Amino acid sequence: MVVDVHTHIGQLYGLYTIDEGQPITWEEILARLDTEGVDKAVLLPSGVSPEAITFPSLIYSPSMSVRDQFLGAARYPDRLIPFGDLDPRWLGNKPTADFRPLLGWFVDHGARGIGEITANIPADDERTINLFRQIGDMGLPVLIHNVGFGAGTYGLQDDPGMPRLERLLQEAPETAIIGHGQGFWSEIAAGLTAEEKMGYPKGPVAAEGALPRLLRTYPNLYGDISANSGFNALNRSPELGIGLLEELQDKMMFGTDHTFGRRDLKMPHLGWLKGLKAEGKLSAEAYEKIVGGNILRVLGPK
Numbered sequence: 001m002v003v004d005v006h007t008h009i010g011q012l013y014g015l016y017t018i019d020e021g022q023p024i025t026w027e028e029i030l031a032r033l034d035t036e037g038v039d040k041a042v043l044l045p046s047g048v049s050p051e052a053i054t055f056p057s058l059i060y061s062p063s064m065s066v067r068d069q070f071l072g073a074a075r076y077p078d079r080l081i082p083f084g085d086l087d088p089r090w091l092g093n094k095p096t097a098d099f100r101p102l103l104g105w106f107v108d109h110g111a112r113g114i115g116e117i118t119a120n121i122p123a124d125d126e127r128t129i130n131l132f133r134q135i136g137d138m139g140l141p142v143l144i145h146n147v148g149f150g151a152g153t154y155g156l157q158d159d160p161g162m163p164r165l166e167r168l169l170q171e172a173p174e175t176a177i178i179g180h181g182q183g184f185w186s187e188i189a190a191g192l193t194a195e196e197k198m199g200y201p202k203g204p205v206a207a208e209g210a211l212p213r214l215l216r217t218y219p220n221l222y223g224d225i226s227a228n229s230g231f232n233a234l235n236r237s238p239e240l241g242i243g244l245l246e247e248l249q250d251k252m253m254f255g256t257d258h259t260f261g262r263r264d265l266k267m268p269h270l271g272w273l274k275g276l277k278a279e280g281k282l283s284a285e286a287y288e289k290i291v292g293g294n295i296l297r298v299l300g301p302k
């Protein structure tokens with residue numbers, strides 16, 4: 001089964017392509033799954049954190065509340081896998097906030113996970129740890145957007161080398177954390193500058209960085225290969241990237257992060273994985289796990 005671990009509903013505009021944005025509607029997302037040969041998709045509510053609504057290159061215009069995005073996805077149980085979403089600063093902005101009633105509401109209405117977390121606070125902030133422990137207690141995985149420290153972005157913040165994500169993994173060992181975003185995937189290479197961590201570094205990977213190390217070390221960490229962040233990183237040194245897919249075949253997850261409604265614009269990830277399998281560069285076992293097996297294994301109970 002092919003499962004896209006990272007999809008959204010709503011409307012996102014590039015500031016330089018402000019007239020080109022087309023909303024992603026429910027009809028649109030289901031049609032895209034059919035067109036691209038995807039059986040199911042995880043629907044991640046957008047706009048949960050203020051930093052993810054307005055940021056430098058894009059404007060996100062939530063046409064639906066988080067609640068409506070979540071309940072909307074739950075209407076299509078054969079195709080969409082609803083994730084709840086929240087911000088570690090909700091409920092009083094305290095490291096002791098009790099999110100269990102809210103998490104319980106999400107579970108009662110069909111949530112199989114939480115994300116994507118876009119709050120722009122440190123990955124090892126006590127508020128983050130508090131929320132992530134409670135998510136794990138509910139048996140849910142959580143998908144995060146991860147960035148470096150710096151103005152004008154969204155997602156959990158970390159330093160080069162991901163020491164804060166490492167601490168979060170240790171502090172919430174029962175919580176399956178699915179990493180995503182520039183700050184996560186730039187760490188495929190060692191020796192990052194703080195500036196490189198905020199972006200999409202190009203060129204061959206000279207030495208492996210914190211990303212493969214953490215994926216090997218922590219059973220509760222997974223990698224969502226979606227968006228340009230994942231695709232770019234895995235293709236910087238293709239042999240190394242494909243080697244990591246094969247080696248970490250129990251950890252990597254296919255996703256797209258489609259943020260546009262135009263069906264003629266495809267994300268390359270699934271076609272690339274299919275090609276690798278066809279060319280014998282990726283084993284059939286690894287392919288099956290990456291395109292769906294892994295996420296199905298870590299989803300919360302139905």
Ligand SMILES: [Zn+2]
Pocket residue numbers: 006008044116257
């Ligand atoms: Zn996303």
